[in-house]
Amino acid sequence: MAMTDQYTLKTLSNAIDVLSLFEREHSLTIKEIQQETHMNRTNLYRILYTLRSRGVLEVDPQTGEYRLGMKIIHLSSLLLQRLDVKTIAHPYLCELRDKIYETIHLVVLSNNLAAFVDKVVANEDINMGSYIGWTAPLYSTASGKLLLSSKEDEHINSYINKTDFKKFTDCTLIKKEVFIQDIAKIRKQGYSIDAEEMVEGLTCFAAPIKNHREEVIAAVSISGPTTRMLKNKEKILKELLNNANNITESVNKTPQGTV
Template identity: 25%
Template structure:
């Protein structure tokens, strides 16, 4: 583990433990020690500290991630202008289409779901606020990439690669850039089972005055309902209109 000098090892360990605890959905000292290949005493020191600070919960030896993370996450979300402005629009999209409606931003080269709302007919989905996905695997991410300078997209891809998630995920760099070109021309993006089998999605970017994407909104639903003119015309218009409203409200508020 090469330390750059300006790097706090204990912090890395602490967050590795938190992250693993989170993935395991709660665990004991020795389970974590085994998972992370660290001595139990080291794990214990960190768990102890974090519990004392009230970031973790200890239920008879089983530790869990506590609500202070929700506090940090939720409050920083509510302070994002785009979240506050976009949220009502996402809700309107969901209730108009009866499907899932989502808001995504980019952070550290990832697509992050900031908010989702479920319409009346929405299917069960694995998305939740805070979830991170590779940008090119969703319509949302593609609209964001489409409205970023090519060199920025290149460097994101250099760092992130082009992982395949389903059979339809775009994995060739040139094909992606072609797609982004289309997205830019049309003003919206599709996702045809590129992240989840059976699911389709339509997304539009939310751009600032320079045309740079700061976020994206979308409607997603099962292939069976997302087809024909609904998929090719109706939904794109709906989503774009919402994106526009958000852009306007961002400027004048």
């Protein structure tokens, strides 16, 4: 069993201990789980009930044995997908950078934030503040708005209602009705624009990467000074959309692309 310290939640730690047993075994009975973990039977029942109710564990109705549930499979597939798309996309991001000579990002959705998982730098005339591992609000970034626009209306409305729209610049979309209009526009045109909504003087364009089910799994973006981005908008958008399509094709040629 894992060591604990003053910051560890014992119940959560015990639940992780239970899940760790399935690294070695495909299925286990309650008796086997208790023998391995030495937990109090009542506490173990509560943990197993909770894990079952959240889809993390499943129980075979005939044998009574527990096994990993679909929630674990889903989360694992998301992790593999994100790792795969970064590996596959990187050379394409470099290629796009060399064609446009602006900074390129690869962004995924993470807990209703835009998570920047790759960055290829060219001219960085403006301090973007971005780095690999950085997270930013969905509503104020081109990639974030694009990723959000791919979700169902119910999800988008829930996000809007729960989000405190902070004003980063004079151009940040803080009026919710204006933001909804922008999401509709993104859906129609197939790409997103951050017009100095996060950083003054910085404009970004973003395009989607999709899996074989046509679900948006990531976004590729180009960021640069507004004057240069708008001057070369037509060329930039053409190269961006072509690049995102090429990454999509490569992702879906791999076994993981069928996840």
